[in-house]
Amino acid sequence: MESEDDMHDANDSAEDDFYSGGEAGLAASDDGDADYDFADHDSDDSAELISHRQQQNYSxxxxxxxxxxxxxxxxxxxxxxxxxxxxxxxxxxxxxxxxxxxxxxxxxxxxxxxxxxxxxxxxxxxxxxxxxxxxxxxxxxxxxxxxxxxxxxxxxxxxxxxxxxxxxxxxxxxxxxxxxxxxxxxxxxxxxxxxxxxxxxxxxxxxxxxxxxxxDNRKTKWCPAPGCEYAVEFVMGSGSYDVNCNCSYGFCWNCTEEAHRPVDCATVSKWILKNSAESENMNWILANSKPCPKCKRP
Missing domain, CATH: 3.30.40.10 (Zinc/RING finger domain, C3HC4 (zinc finger))
Structure with a gap:
């Protein structure tokens, strides 16, 4: 018969193997979860990239x-x-x-x-x-x-x-x-x-x-930033008119003022007129003139 010490050593070894295997299994399980999480993040990033490209309707x-x-x-x-x-x-x-x-x-x-x-x-x-x-x-x-x-x-x-x-x-x-x-x-x-x-x-x-x-082209405009030599080609179809030029200037394609989303262009135009330096003269112009049908200026 085996001695009590030998049996005790065998039990300790079995327990060590059991816990070692369990930790390995848990580690493997964790790695698997991490892989799935990483794949999910990749999928989210791809979706965001596609969405961004779809929203950018200009070059x-x-x-x-x-x-x-x-x-x-x-x-x-x-x-x-x-x-x-x-x-x-x-x-x-x-x-x-x-x-x-x-x-x-x-x-x-x-x-x-x-x-x-x-x-x-x-x-x-x-x-x-x-x-x-x-x-x-x-x-x-x-x-x-x-x-x-x-x-x-x-x-x-x-x-x-x-x-x-x-x-x-x-x-x-x-x-x-x-x-x-x-x-x-x-x-x-x-x-x-x-x-x-x-x-x-x-x-x-x-x-x-x-x-x-x-x-002379309706689909293209110059960037309104001072000194900028880039032009912008805009494709209609999106609700956003915001454009970010390579010179880091952001503007509205529709009215060429600074980007003002979600405020509409008409409101921005009125705000600019109201806050102009020559407010009194502008009040007279607004009361006694009509906007140009092409550029919408008084």
Whole structure:
């Protein structure tokens, strides 16, 4: 028979094994619970991320993004309509950079569209003489130093440069530049600007062109923060108009004031008017004027 000491040692060993196994089992159970909790947290985070993406119904555009989108639209119109890129650019400028609008109008009545935007169907050549008279300074110049739009009216490089420079100095209206001949409405494309204008004028023309892509489009606006060069493309469909630009400025897409959710834009506008420095003058304006139907300002 075994001694009492041996039996006692065996019982102690069995108890140790039992408790050791129990702790291991509990640890395993705890680890399993932790895994399930971790998976649940991952699921919650994914749901929040998806919800955030669905709520953000706008995109921030840098100058590079604007230029790339503009070039893509020009290439699309040029390819579909089988016209040159400068001609496609003229069409898009006249139809507020709406590719679908250009396609609809062009296929409905190409002849009318060409007449409206100043794109002759046939490119007329300059007189085939050694010397050609400029239509502005009336000097006889070698044919190689003369240039003409699609209409074929010849002008010397000096007069073209002065004509383009004056138009660009006058502002964004240079984007709708036409032939210098008073009786002609042929459009002057960007290709002629790049080949005839001075470097400063070409750079300024390019800025006007990029700005028109944002300002003439209903879906895009510039960030109203001072000095910010980002634009915002907004997609309708969400109840929120709050936009957070990459410059850290938050504003309302609808009224371009600082973000004011949940207060509506009309209330914010009234509050700003009421708290303006010239309150007395503003009271007179409110009593004796009407808001502009476009910008809603008095």
């Amino acid at each position: 921030i555009l840098s100058e590079v993004d604007i230029q790339r989108r503009q070039e893509d639209d020009i290439n699309r119109v040029s390819t579909v309509l089988s016209i040159s890129k400068p001609e496609a650019c003229v069409l898009l400028r006249n139809y507020n950079w709406s590719v679908s609008k250009v396609h609809d109008e062009w296929f409905a009545d190409e002849e009318r569209v060409r007449k409206v935007v100043g794109l002759p169907e046939k490119h007329n050549e300059m007189p085939n003489d050694r010397e050609v008279t400029c239509g502005i300074c009336f000097e006889s110049c070698p044919r190689g130093s003369m240039s003409a739009a699609a209409c074929g009216h010849p002008f010397c490089s000096t007069c073209w440069r002065g004509y383009i420079s004056t138009a660009i100095s006058d502002g964004p209206g240079c984007l709708m530049l036409r032939c210098p001949d008073p009786s002609c409405a042929a459009a002057v494309g960007q290709d002629m600007i790049n080949s005839l204008a001075a470097d400063d004028d070409k750079e300024k023309y390019g800025r006007y062109l990029r700005r028109s892509y944002i300002e």
